[in-house]
Every structure is written in structure tokens, then in C-alpha cells.
Amino acid sequence: MSQSRNKKALTHEALTDIIDLALWAGQLLLQNGASSHRVEETVHQIGTGLGCDWMDVLVSHNAIVVTTISAGDFRTKIRRIPKHGVDLTVVTAINRLRYRISDGTIDAGKLRDELQRISTRKPMYPFWLTALMVGLACGAFCRLFGGGYEAFALTTVASTTGMLVRGLLLREEFNPYLMVIVAAFVTSLIAALGKYLGIIDYPVALAAGVLMLIPGVPLINMVLDFVRGYVNVGISRGIFGLLITLSIAIGLLLAVSITGVPGL
Amino acid sequence: MTLSLALHLFEDFFWSAIDATGFALLFNVPRKALLTCALLGGIGHLTRTITHEFIPLDLAFATLIGSTIIGFGGHLFAKPLKTPHTVLSVPGVIPMIPGTFAYRAMIGFLRFSQSTSATGSSPILVDATSFAVRTILILSAIAVGIVIPNLLIFRKRPVI
Numbered sequence: 001m002s003q004s005r006n007k008k009a010l011t012h013e014a015l016t017d018i019i020d021l022a023l024w025a026g027q028l029l030l031q032n033g034a035s036s037h038r039v040e041e042t043v044h045q046i047g048t049g050l051g052c053d054w055m056d057v058l059v060s061h062n063a064i065v066v067t068t069i070s071a072g073d074f075r076t077k078i079r080r081i082p083k084h085g086v087d088l089t090v091v092t093a094i095n096r097l098r099y100r101i102s103d104g105t106i107d108a109g110k111l112r113d114e115l116q117r118i119s120t121r122k123p124m125y126p127f128w129l130t131a132l133m134v135g136l137a138c139g140a141f142c143r144l145f146g147g148g149y150e151a152f153a154l155t156t157v158a159s160t161t162g163m164l165v166r167g168l169l170l171r172e173e174f175n176p177y178l179m180v181i182v183a184a185f186v187t188s189l190i191a192a193l194g195k196y197l198g199i200i201d202y203p204v205a206l207a208a209g210v211l212m213l214i215p216g217v218p219l220i221n222m223v224l225d226f227v228r229g230y231v232n233v234g235i236s237r238g239i240f241g242l243l244i245t246l247s248i249a250i251g252l253l254l255a256v257s258i259t260g261v262p263g264l
Numbered sequence: 265m266t267l268s269l270a271l272h273l274f275e276d277f278f279w280s281a282i283d284a285t286g287f288a289l290l291f292n293v294p295r296k297a298l299l300t301c302a303l304l305g306g307i308g309h310l311t312r313t314i315t316h317e318f319i320p321l322d323l324a325f326a327t328l329i330g331s332t333i334i335g336f337g338g339h340l341f342a343k344p345l346k347t348p349h350t351v352l353s354v355p356g357v358i359p360m361i362p363g364t365f366a367y368r369a370m371i372g373f374l375r376f377s378q379s380t381s382a383t384g385s386s387p388i389l390v391d392a393t394s395f396a397v398r399t400i401l402i403l404s405a406i407a408v409g410i411v412i413p414n415l416l417i418f419r420k421r422p423v424i
Contacts, residue, residue: 130290206367219407
């Protein structure tokens with residue numbers, strides 16, 4: 001706190017402005033798959049970089065609470081995080097902004113423009129390309145699990161279709177668990193059709209096809225949060241990941257209960 | 265013999281790299297970082313395959329080594345690419361997800377629930393539980409491996 005004596009006392013309006021910007025950046029981070037430590041550190045650096053004496057940040061799974069302090073005056077605000085997704089380009093962009101703030105090469109007005117630009121940016125890759133590449137990735141899983149090229153093609157078709165279904169349901173704002181169950185069901189049903197196409201190792205396609213739905217980012221963030229001491233956020237993320245994983249299992253088991261249960 | 269071995273290792277690298285790239289697209293990783301994600305995914309899975317098949321280490325331990333290498337790689341490339349290290353390492357570890365083990369555990373539990381005789385169902389339950397435990401162990405190894413560089417070397421002082 002020794003450096004804070006050199007800082008000017010901010011007006012109440014300036015504090016309001018800073019808390020808004022810091023919360024906005026924190027919200028974008030938490031919404032798009034950053035770990036709690038990164039959220040807290042970034043919000044803190046933005047606030048102190050823009051002239052506050054100190055920032056206290058409380059990160060939760062679906063809300064951030066921030067208090068800004070400047071020369072005895074303080075403001076506190078809560079921001080809800082209603083939706084979670086994964087967009088690592090946003091995380092990268094805000095990480096760069098953070099370094100520009102600690103360098104002092106960006107002010108509050110410019111930061112607002114940048115955050116506006118980041119939050120309204122279109123996805124970096126077209127939807128069909130993502131679906132196709134994720135389908136190929138699941139096909140690659142099939143090869144890694146020892147499946148043949150026929151099973152590879154089957155997995156790729158099944159997972160690409162599943163990704164298209166998932167994208168459609170995501171756009172229509174369905175419940176995430178329902179979305180995962182339906183996507184896993186469609187993917188597994190197509191993979192199970194391999195039985196009738198004479199593909200012997202179609203169970204490998206069944207195992208590999210639904211892996212695109214695995215909540216990898218929440219599960220890894222869970223461990224990162226546990227290690228950094230954010231045990232409560234980690235537990236929330238872990239339960240969320242577990243529920244999504246169970247939803248995958250439900251979709252897959254519904255599909256194989258129609259076509260008969262194949263062992264691997 | 266050596267040719268087929270080389271082909272096996274090349275395929276291992278190739279398909280894991282494809283895998284990591286697909287998931288990097290799903291996670292909307294910046295374009296500049298895509299190649300690094302593919303490289304880390306390939307190297308990490310190749311390391312796991314080599315340590316598992318040739319030393320031979322237990323698969324969970326081999327996974328830990330593979331994901332630790334990916335974790336270090338993420339830190340190595342984070343500075344020049346100006347990205348957080350997790351942006352590079354998270355897609356990289358995806359190929360090591362134990363899909364077949366999870367599948368076998370799931371199908372095993374389903375068969376157990378459908379089984380009618382107590383003597384017939386106990387080996388099914390033992391098998392399914394074994395696969396479930398291995399799945400959890402490997403998943404934990406993946407996540408812990410990413411964090412290990414933070415714990416050992418990049419212990420930067422917290423700003424808060």
C-alpha cells in the first residue's frame with residue numbers, strides 16, 4: 001500500500017467508472033473460461049492501474065463482487081454471470097489489455113472502447129468449419145483408440161452432425177444439460193448405425209464420438225482453482241462438469257438402448 | 265519392424281495433433297496459437313505413448329508426464345504468442361482424455377443395473393468400477409500435469 005500515497009484521490013464518479021470497467025473485464029473472463037485466479041488478478045490490476053488505491057475482489061461461480069478504494073472513499077458492486085461458455089480469444093485479448101494497463105499505455109476511455117470491441121466481436125472461425133474440425137478431432141480420437149478407417153469416417157460424420165445439432169440448440173438457448181443429452185443421443189445413434197453398415201469396430205466410434213461434449217475447460221479450471229485456493233468456485237465447476245458428463249452418459253445410453261448394447 | 269514402429273509413432277503424433285486442433289477451434293483459440301496447440305497436443309500424447317509402451321509406465325503416470333510436458337510447453341510459448349499459458353495447454357491435453365475407459369465403465373454400470381443374478385453381476389461391477397477408477401486417475405493426472413509448472417517454477421508472487 002506504500003505506492004498508494006502518490007496516487008491522487010479519485011472522485012466518486014471516477015470510482016464508479018473504474019468499477020464498471022473492472023467488472024466488465026472480469027465478467028468477460030469468467031464467462032469465457034478463465035480461472036478464478038486470473039479473474040481476480042486482472043480485475044485488481046485494472047482497478048489499481050486506473051488509479052484506485054486498492055481493489056478487493058470476490059469471485060464466485062456465477063457472480064463477481066468488487067470493492068474499489070481511493071483515499072477513504074469506496075464503492076462496491078456485484079455483477080451476475082448468467083451464462084458460461086468457452087472463448088479463449090476473449091481471454092487472450094483481455095490478458096493483453098491487462099499488460100497495457102500496467103504499462104500505462106491505455107486510459108479508461110480507450111479501455112471502454114476495447115472492451116466494447118471484444119464483447120461484440122464475431123466468432124473467429126465459421127460455424128461449419130468448427131463443426132467439421134471437431135468431427136475430425138473425434139475421428140482422430142477413434143484412430144487413437146485403435147479404430148479402423150471405416151470407424152474413423154463413421155465417427156467424423158456422427159460427431160459433425162452432433163456438433164451441428166449442438167450449435168442449433170445453443171442458438172435457441174436450450175438448457176445446457178438438455179442440449180448435451182440431445183447432442184450425445186444424435187451422435188451415438190449415428191455411430192450405432194455402423195452395426196447395420198457392417199463396420200465391426202463401431203463401438204470405438206460410439207466411445208469416441210461423444211468426446212467433443214466433454215467439459216474440458218471447466219474440469220481443468222476446477223483443478224487450477226483448487227490449487228490456487230478458490231475451493232468454493234472449484235467445487236461449483238466440478239459439479240457442473242460432472243452433471244454435463246452424466247448428461248453425455250444419458251444421451252449415449254438412450255441411443256444404445258435402441259440398437260443394443262455393444263461391448264468394446 | 266522399425267518402419268512399422270515409426271509409422272505407429274507418427275500416426276500417434278498426427279492424430280493427436282488433429283485432435284488438439286479441432287478442440288482449439290471449438291474453444292475459439294486465436295489463429296496465431298493454433299499451430300502451437302497442435303504441436304503441444306502431438307508431443308504430449310507421443311510422450312505418453314512412448315513412456316507407456318516402452319518403459320513401460322502405468323498409463324496414469326505416463327499421462328502425468330505427458331501433460332506436464334504440455335504444461336511447460338504452454339509456459340514456453342505463452343510469452344512470444346502473448347497468450348495466457350492455459351490457452352495453449354488446455355487444447356493440448358484433450359487427446360489424452362481416456363474415452364474408451366469411460367465408455368467401458370459406463371456400459372459396465374448399465375449391464376450391472378440390468379443383470380438379474382447376484383453371482384453373475386459381481387464381476388461386471390468389479391470391471392466397471394476398475395475402469396471408472398482408471399478414468400478418474402487419468403483425468404486427474406491430466407489436470408495436475410498442467411498445474412505442475414506453476415507449482416514448481418512459475419511461482420510468481422501474487423499481486424493481491
